[in-house]
Amino acid sequence: MSIQKILKNIFGYDHFLGSQEEIIASVCQKKDCLVLMPTGGGKSVCYQIPSIQMHGTGIVVSPLIALMHDQVSGLKNNGVRAEFYNSSLPHDQRDEILNRLEKQEIDLLYVAPEGLFKERFLHSLKKANVCLFAIDEAHCVSQWGHDFRPEYLKLSEITTEFPGVPKIALTATADKKTRQEIVEKLKLTEHASFIASFDRPNITYAIEIKTQPSAQLLKYIKDNHPDDCGIVYCLSRKKVEKTAKFLSEQGFEALPYHAGLPFAKREEHQSRFINEENIIIVATIAFGLGINKPNVRFVAHLDMPSSMEAYYQETGRAGRDGLPASAWMIYGLQDVVLRRKMIFNSDGDLTHQQVSSAKLNDMLAFCETTSCRRKVILRYFGEMRDSDCGNCDTCLHPMDTLDGTILAQKFLSCIYRSEQRFGAGHIIDILRGKETEKVSRNRHQELSTFGIGSDLSEFEWKSVFRQLYVQGYVQVIESDGYSTLGLDKESYKILQGEDKFKLRKETKTRQQTKKASKKAKKLIETELSTKQAAIFDSLKEWRLEKAREKGMPAYCVSDDKSLRNLVIKSPQSLDEMHEVFGFGEKKIDLYGEDLLIILNNSERQNQSVQE
Ligand code: ADP
Numbered sequence: 061m062s063i064q065k066i067l068k069n070i071f072g073y074d075h076f077l078g079s080q081e082e083i084i085a086s087v088c089q090k091k092d093c094l095v096l097m098p099t100g101g102g103k104s105v106c107y108q109i110p111s112i113q114m115h116g117t118g119i120v121v122s123p124l125i126a127l128m129h130d131q132v133s134g135l136k137n138n139g140v141r142a143e144f145y146n147s148s149l150p151h152d153q154r155d156e157i158l159n160r161l162e163k164q165e166i167d168l169l170y171v172a173p174e175g176l177f178k179e180r181f182l183h184s185l186k187k188a189n190v191c192l193f194a195i196d197e198a199h200c201v202s203q204w205g206h207d208f209r210p211e212y213l214k215l216s217e218i219t220t221e222f223p224g225v226p227k228i229a230l231t232a233t234a235d236k237k238t239r240q241e242i243v244e245k246l247k248l249t250e251h252a253s254f255i256a257s258f259d260r261p262n263i264t265y266a267i268e269i270k271t272q273p274s275a276q277l278l279k280y281i282k283d284n285h286p287d288d289c290g291i292v293y294c295l296s297r298k299k300v301e302k303t304a305k306f307l308s309e310q311g312f313e314a315l316p317y318h319a320g321l322p323f324a325k326r327e328e329h330q331s332r333f334i335n336e337e338n339i340i341i342v343a344t345i346a347f348g349l350g351i352n353k354p355n356v357r358f359v360a361h362l363d364m365p366s367s368m369e370a371y372y373q374e375t376g377r378a379g380r381d382g383l384p385a386s387a388w389m390i391y392g393l394q395d396v397v398l399r400r401k402m403i404f405n406s407d408g409d410l411t412h413q414q415v416s417s418a419k420l421n422d423m424l425a426f427c428e429t430t431s432c433r434r435k436v437i438l439r440y441f442g443e444m445r446d447s448d449c450g451n452c453d454t455c456l457h458p459m460d461t462l463d464g465t466i467l468a469q470k471f472l473s474c475i476y477r478s479e480q481r482f483g484a485g486h487i488i489d490i491l492r493g494k495e496t497e498k499v500s501r502n503r504h505q506e507l508s509t510f511g512i513g514s515d516l517s518e519f520e521w522k523s524v525f526r527q528l529y530v531q532g533y534v535q536v537i538e539s540d541g542y543s544t545l546g547l548d549k550e551s552y553k554i555l556q557g558e559d560k561f562k563l564r565k566e567t568k569t570r571q572q573t574k575k576a577s578k579k580a581k582k583l584i585e586t587e588l589s590t591k592q593a594a595i596f597d598s599l600k601e602w603r604l605e606k607a608r609e610k611g612m613p614a615y616c617v618s619d620d621k622s623l624r625n626l627v628i629k630s631p632q633s634l635d636e637m638h639e640v641f642g643f644g645e646k647k648i649d650l651y652g653e654d655l656l657i658i659l660n661n662s663e664r665q666n667q668s669v670q671e
């Protein structure tokens with residue numbers, strides 16, 4: 061079968077996306093490839109289609125067992141001979157799979173990196189006919205990156221063990237340095253690189269200042285995602301528990317997930333999240349790698365992530381299906397202080413601490429930016445954009461800026477007068493003329509800067525400080541668990557009036573509305589009418605039932621996008637169903653009749669309601 065035919069007949073898609081076709085062609089010519097695509101970009105078919113097309117078996121190395129299981133269920137449901145091999149399977153099943161592998165009866169075999177070099181597996185693999193190795197989440201091989209997995213290093217041995225078999229390395233997160241490491245460590249020879257745009261146009265980005273975390277979160281969910289499935293990230297286990305409880309009390313199906321929960325509980329919550337609709341999972345970052353659910357509609361951060369890479373990877377779990385989704389975060393000074401402490405109390409050597417600290421600054425600069433968020437993200441990953449995106453908070457609600465030079469001078473001279481020995485909180489107290497115990501103990505009410513900033517609230521001064529910090533005019537010095545503010549060359553440029561300081565005017569709640577720009581709206585193919593929405597709901601019910609029956613996640617039966625398209629195209633026959641997105645031969649065989657009946661019934665019910 062040609063690769064186009066495979067795409068249409070097996071996956072039910074009409075066209076390749078982005079560079080999929082070139083990548084597949086390259087692999088089929090036995091060339092090593094490096095593929096960088098954002099989450100939801102369509103990486104999987106890049107190795108699935110070659111494995112189906114070529115003789116022999118494609119071996120897919122993937123770090124998470126849950127993910128393998130879902131991918132294999134989805135593939136089988138499309139009629140592909142796919143299996144996974146890992147320690148979760150009973151012995152006899154493992155033997156059977158190895159048997160079939162040797163007899164070339166499997167097109168795609170998923171395996172964890174640590175399983176690949178187990179003697180028995182390797183033995184069978186040598187007898188089999190391997191047509192390609194796909195290394196998913198390839199950035200795990202990089203020590204520079206943030207997901208390093210030592211097992212991945214061993215993967216370079218593939219080259220020696222299986223010369224001539226093409227390798228395709230795939231990832232959604234990799235800066236230049238990580239990219240180099242992937243090529244070196246996986247020994248990709250004379251490889252072709254495919255680097256897609258990192259943009260996720262269907263995600264709306266928004267960031268607010270943290271004032272009342274729970275209330276802010278509740279408002280965000282109620283206003284934007286009252287019935288949606290989403291992920292809320294918190295830094296600590298305690299906060300995860302507290303937030304999950306709070307959301308449950310407010311009537312949401314919210315489940316906690318963190319490393320402190322018993323294994324069985326974690327598994328249960330993860331699988332409910334994957335299999336059911338409308339679940340909100342509240343988690344530490346222990347949750348998510350390999351979560352493939354396409355219809356996660358929002359990702360919320362109650363604490364600031366440690367780097368732009370982490371932020372982009374975590375928010376990237378929203379909207380894999382390409383439909384509108386949102387990423388929302390709140391942050392405050394406490395986050396920065398906490399993160400800094402974590403870095404400087406870590407065991408890492410000095411270089412590592414410096415790298416982490418630089419990454420944190422980039423993250424903070426992103427939070428504080430007055431320009432289009434998407435532009436900042438993409439620039440971080442090396443992509444330059446000229447125009448604003450129209451689908452982030454700063455684009456939707458442009459921020460006012462004003463000349464803040466005098467405010468900056470007040471703040472910096474207060475640091476100078478108090479001898480660069482205090483933190484931001486105390487400096488702000490002096491500026492606002494607050495007679496605290498610490499102020500009197502240090503006789504700071506006698507300073508010339510005491511009370512010169514009483515016209516600004518504490519909230520506003522904090523904002524001045526953060527922006528000074530981000531723009532490099534204030535130094536934060538950490539020692540013995542305390543942070544003090546200091547001045548350097550750059551600070552004097554402001555104090556002497558050489559540099560002007562542009563300040564963003566902060567409102568307490570930067571609003572977020574549902575209204576995305578026209579460009580973003582185009583992504584929502586068509587809004588469903590009430591009638592259509594009702595049919596869509598019946599289809600979702602049917603899907604849930606099928607999923608339970610088959611013991612697989614709902615989205616493996618069919619994803620939202622396909623069901624929506626089914627409603628819109630409303631096919632009257634199995635033949636017409638070939639026109640629907642996501643319906644290949646096998647799926648039509650399996651479910652076609654059922655679905656026609658549901659569509660017909662709903663249609664009739666709708667009519668009788670109207671009569
Ligand atoms: P990634 O692994 O890059 O995150 P996936 O391979 O899971 O992305 O694909 C993301 C979504 O895009 C899936 O829902 C998939 O079915 C869909 N998809 C992939 N290729 C195509 C295509 N050629 N046409 C339409 N949809 C596609």
Ligand code: ZN
Nearest residue numbers: 432449452455
């Ligand atoms: Zn924008």
